[in-house]
Amino acid sequence: MKEYTRFLWRCFRLSFHGDWRYYTWMLLLTVIALLGLNAYCKQLVYGLATTGMTDQVSWGLYIANFTYLVGIAAAAVMLVIPAYIYKNKELHDVVIFGELLAVAAIVMCLLFVTADLGRPDRFHHLMLRFNFPLSMLTWDVIVLNVYLVLNLHICGYMIYTVYRKRKENRKLFVLPFVFIAIVWAVSIHTVTAFLYSGLGGRPFWNSAVIAPRFIASAFAAGPAFIIITLQVINRMTSHEMPLNALKLLRQIVLVAMTINVFLLLSEVFTDFYTGAVHSVSAQYLYFGIGEHTALVPWIWSAITMNLIALFLLYLPYRGRRVWVLNTACVLLIIGIWIEKGMGLIVPAFIPTPLGEFVEYMPTMNEILVGLGIWAFGLLLYSIFVRITVPVLNGDLSYDTVYHTEPESKPAVRNASGSERSVPS
Amino acid sequence: MNLRIYEGDGKSEGACGGSCGCGGGGDGAGSGGMSRSGITRRSFLRRGTATAGGLAALAASLSPLRDLESDDKPTVEKFLQKHYKEMSAEDMESALERIRNEVERRYEVRPDIRDIKPMDGVEFVYALNLTRCIGCRKCVHACVAENNQSRDPEIQYIRVLEMPRGSVDIEDGDHHYDRPTVPDDNHYYMPVQCHQCANPPCVKVCPVEATWQEPDGITVIDYDWCIGCRYCEAACPYWARRFNFAKPSLPTSDLNTTMSYLSNRPRQKGVMEKCHFCLHRTREGKMPACLEVCPVGARKFGNVLDPESDVSQVLKTKRVFVLKAELNTLPRFFYYYDERDPVGHRGGEGAAS
Structure with a gap:
């Protein structure tokens, strides 16, 4: 126990160490996070009127980001499956970074939901009268929090055993939880999809394809996010990432994205070929109705990005031309973000159930809150990576003292015992 | 070392x-x-x-x-207040006392606020005559005056649609018609408010049970319990729910001091509200404000369990319909036309048809 608190203390200390790039990055994130906090305080004082939301479009940027991040969190599991079920050793390291990403993403999810509440001061009412199992939102509260705990346990246990140089008791403390987490990851995204698809009064959402589409798009965007992250970690730290893992991740993204585009096509076909009144939201989204065209440029840029990304992914993969893969991943991350945000949450409210057209545009304050939460999440993730890398490298363990900066070199973290230097 | x-x-x-x-x-x-x-x-x-x-x-x-208003600051009393259904009589009395003090502090009037319970053997139903309605929106404003809604931004529970003749599809309705005189010959008018569904989607989705159906069929909200997630607003197929995005502003001169806990007491910022069939009036035998003000008698309200009530008569003798029947929400708000139902009315007055 004493050793554990010492571990936490050292992690805390370590998160304030780094080279100038680390400081610049962390400083930038902190400034944005504080700006977001400031914007949120304004929202607390003046109410949600500081956002672009109205009685007509009652959910916006916050819930859109929440939905997207649930997907990112769920996708961590796509790395776990090959690593543990197919015993792919190369992925074991990657799994930790994936699960840490899940932790950061879930924290962001919870923050986005909190930001969306009109009365965050009454959060404890959830514990006093919990409308379970009727309300899908209560299901979401359960699955998200359990998923957070599961991932914290798996990462924490694995990192701490390495730190203590103990042998992992994998059968007892890791594997059961990993398998639960796999099922759970699917559940968090399914439940979040049911949140929307269960509403009969919103024909745009009330479709059985929503849940599979959520999962497909998440398993494209999530691993794409991890592909980029792994390369950043590889470049910025002394940790040698198994870059072969990229190949497998690329395949996951490719398959998931293909399914996603197929499901999208099925949905678009059903909406437009039927041509019934209930496709008005879809018409509004893709083509605009009358002078109401706010979402049209968004959705078409998303579609374009997704299709280009898919095309790039289908090109034969060559390890050297990793920029092709990276471009595809970045396009995917942005494309799916738009598709899930502007493309899925907002149009369900337009027109209203009574046929009124009111468009939605987030305000500056709302955008700042959103950016603040993203910055906070990235800050968390950076700290996680900052701690995990030296532990995995064996530079930080209970019997060594990790001295961050040798006096000669400014590129501090590379000098911590590994042979690897900063790639040019 | x-x-x-x-x-x-x-x-x-x-x-x-x-x-x-x-x-x-x-x-x-x-x-x-x-x-x-x-x-x-x-x-x-x-x-x-x-x-x-x-x-x-x-x-x-x-x-x-620093600019947070004192009413918005969390207090121990508010933090410990129980859910409506768990309150004892004393709990309710102390909550009402707190509300009286808050209203007095804010509006300098001591309100007459009670917790009015439903009557036994009563199920309220509304019926609206589309042939009669002239779209004057008097009901909209009477409702706002009665129920202490925020005036700026103004929250209205009733939305009147101007419908082209030949369509019952509400998506064809005009929400913002503005004519020097109503009615217009080429249109008819359809007011929409909370339908007090017997199978309410909004109640089902609330994560904290802050909204529920009372025994007399009215779906109510405990404004002190709502966490403001707006899931009910997304779930409602009739766009009947309203959210206090900003702090409600209501001039003292406009305050209706006859209040009840579950209906028209002043709301706070960040909570949901909606039509409650004026339960502080109707549970005491009066008619809703929107009905009383209607100049053409288009609105009928009453106890559907009483076969002699106006609404029972309407359901028996008129051709009635509900909005979005396919969603199986079972609304307690019916629309009808003056044309008599030849089958339902056969046993009644012989002069029909």
Whole structure:
């Protein structure tokens, strides 16, 4: 126990160490996070009127980001499956970074939901009268929090055993939880999809394809996010990432994205070929109705990005031309973000159930809150990576003292015992 | 041995600034100035400024909270208040007393507020005659006057649609018609408000049971329990729910001082509200405000369990319909036309048809 608190203390200390790039990055994130906090305080004082939301479009940027991040969190599991079920050793390291990403993403999810509440001061009412199992939102509260705990346990246990140089008791403390987490990851995204698809009064959402589409798009965007992250970690730290893992991740993204585009096509076909009144939201989204065209440029840029990304992914993969893969991943991350945000949450409210057209545009304050939460999440993730890398490298363990900066070199973290230097 | 190196590492202290937002730690880290003998003067100064800068930045970003109004600040009393259904008579009395004091402080009037319970053997139903309605929107404004809604921004529970003749599809309706005189010959008018569904989607989705159906069929909201997630607003197929995006503003002169806990007491910022069939009136035998003000008698309200009530008669003798019947929400709000139902009316007055 004493050793554990010492571990936490050292992690805390370590998160304030780094080279100038680390400081610049962390400083930038902190400034944005504080700006977001400031914007949120304004929202607390003046109410949600500081956002672009109205009685007509009652959910916006916050819930859109929440939905997207649930997907990112769920996708961590796509790395776990090959690593543990197919015993792919190369992925074991990657799994930790994936699960840490899940932790950061879930924290962001919870923050986005909190930001969306009109009365965050009454959060404890959830514990006093919990409308379970009727309300899908209560299901979401359960699955998200359990998923957070599961991932914290798996990462924490694995990192701490390495730190203590103990042998992992994998059968007892890791594997059961990993398998639960796999099922759970699917559940968090399914439940979040049911949140929307269960509403009969919103024909745009009330479709059985929503849940599979959520999962497909998440398993494209999530691993794409991890592909980029792994390369950043590889470049910025002394940790040698198994870059072969990229190949497998690329395949996951490719398959998931293909399914996603197929499901999208099925949905678009059903909406437009039927041509019934209930496709008005879809018409509004893709083509605009009358002078109401706010979402049209968004959705078409998303579609374009997704299709280009898919095309790039289908090109034969060559390890050297990793920029092709990276471009595809970045396009995917942005494309799916738009598709899930502007493309899925907002149009369900337009027109209203009574046929009124009111468009939605987030305000500056709302955008700042959103950016603040993203910055906070990235800050968390950076700290996680900052701690995990030296532990995995064996530079930080209970019997060594990790001295961050040798006096000669400014590129501090590379000098911590590994042979690897900063790639040019 | 290693420990000394660790302690003497001056940069580690200054590094604090990196995530405190002061910028104190970053750039200077490469330079010298460290000794191997504990905390140096320089690192102490650096750590001090970094911490101070970080705290200042944090305080600055929290500064808008100074403008938080006293009514919005959480108090122990509010924090401990129970859910409506769990309150004992004394709990309710102390909650009502707190509300009286709050209203008095805000509006300088002591309100007559009670918790009015449903009557036994009563199920309320509304019926609206589309042939008669002229679209004057008097009901909209009577409702606002009765129920203490916010005036700026104005929250209205009733939305009147101007419908082209030949369509019952509400998506064809015009929400913002503005004519010097109504009715227009080519249109008819359809007011929509909460349908008090017997199978309400809004109640089902609420995560904290802040909204529920009462025995007399009215779906109510405990304004002190709602957490403001707006899931019910997304779930309602009739767009009947309204959210207090801003702090409700209501001039004292407009305050209706006859209130009840579940209906028209003043609301707070960040909670949901909606039509409750004026339960503070109707549970005491009066008619809803929207019905009383209607100049053409288009609105009928009453107890559907009483076969002699107006609404029972309408359901028996008229051709009635509900909006979005396919959603199986089972509304208690019916629309009808003056044309008599030849089958339902056969046993009645012979002169029909």
